[in-house]
Amino acid sequence: MGEQLKFELYESELISPLAGRELTRLEKYVASLLLDASAAAPVGTADIVRRVEAALEIQLTARSVKDTVRTLRKEHKFPILARRKSPAGYWWCSSIEEMQEFVESYRSQALDELHTLSQMVKHNYPALAGQLSFTE
Amino acid sequence: MNRRPNLTLKQQSIADGLVKQFDIDAERIYFLNEDNPEEPWLPAESLITIARKSEEFQTIDESFDQYIGPLNQVVHRSTVITRAGRTYTSSGVATIDERADIDAHALAAGRAVRSALTAAGFNPLRPGGVVTLDLHLQAGAQAKPDEAQSRVADLRRIHFIAERKGLIKLLPGRQEDRSDYKRFLIEKYETPTAAQFDGMQRASLINALEQLPDVEEDEFREVA
DSSP: OOHHHHHHHHHHHHHSOTTSOOOOHHHHHHHHHHHTOOSSSOBOHHHHHHHHHHHHOOOOOHHHHHHHHHHHHHTTOOOEEEESSSSOEEEEOOSHHHHHHHHHHHHHHHHHHHHHHHHHHHHHOGGGGGGOOOOO | OOOOTTSOHHHHHHHHHHHHHHOOOGGGOBOOOTTSTTOOBOOHHHHHHHHHHHTOEEEEEEEEEEEEGGGTEEEEEEEEEETTOOEEEEEEEEETTSOSSSOHHHHHHHHHHHHHHHHTTOOTTSTTHHHHTOOSOOTTOOSSOOHHHHHHHHHHHHHHHHHHTTSSEEETTTEEEOHHHHHHHHHHHSSSOSTTOOHHHHHHHHHHHHTSOOOOOOTTTTOO
8 A cells, every 4th residue: 555545545435435425524534634644643632632623613532533533444444543652643554564563463452352351251250251252 | 986887786886895995996806706696806916905904914925836837827825924923825726818807827816815814714705794894813713724624625626526527427326437537637637636635736626627618417317
């Protein structure tokens, strides 16, 4: 994925949304804001909250920022990456290496959460341990 | 005041009001917006005169920026600094011979100044505003220009015009054929997307699209 592709994906989704659901005003703005971000200079949650309030007069919480990014990823398939450690924040993926790194960190985070869940259940409710299954 | 034969009574009344209040050149008040025929269009000098009278600005500059050869366009740039010290810069674009009655440089300069003033929250000529001539900055104006928001707004306008010009076609099943639009971008700007353009390039694209003829409405397009 090159630098130009993220702009193509964004514009293409504005014209003809993949799942037929148009981006909301908030989603359009957040995705546009993140187009100018990068792995070296991601846009943090607090910054998104502040910018959205100034531009759209919509009050967001950290939770709603997360939900918005999730919708952009899941419904519109935008490759928006995130990092928790400094510099923390969101940005559009601009190379296959960036995506690979994100996949690794996302996977280990998910595995860690599953492992935690498994430990809790096995220790306290062993009868449910065999029922642990995960669907998309 | 002298009646200009090409103006409607309402347009004449708006023009007279502007001349009386701001002492600007009556012959250079135009009404170019076909969708809103009562919206006046003023050249850069007149806009600057009005903006200065508002005392909301420290500085209002306008100058020629560049000529875009392949598109035969001229670009002017305007920068305004508000009393509070906020700076807004915008571009205005016009195609050479775009109109027979107004020079392309005057068109581009007027567009640049108006765009910069509007970004600063000053738009006394907005629809409905001309009657009251509100010379104060709008409270909602952003502390600084927001590129993310400008991109969204400009792209909406670009896609609307591209559809009107037949470059983006609505297909049955709510799908859009944008192949002609992409071809146009590649041919004129050597890129398949306008989302990566800056404000000046988006203004150039809007102007270039507006020069294309409108397509005839096809009332049977939904019929396979």
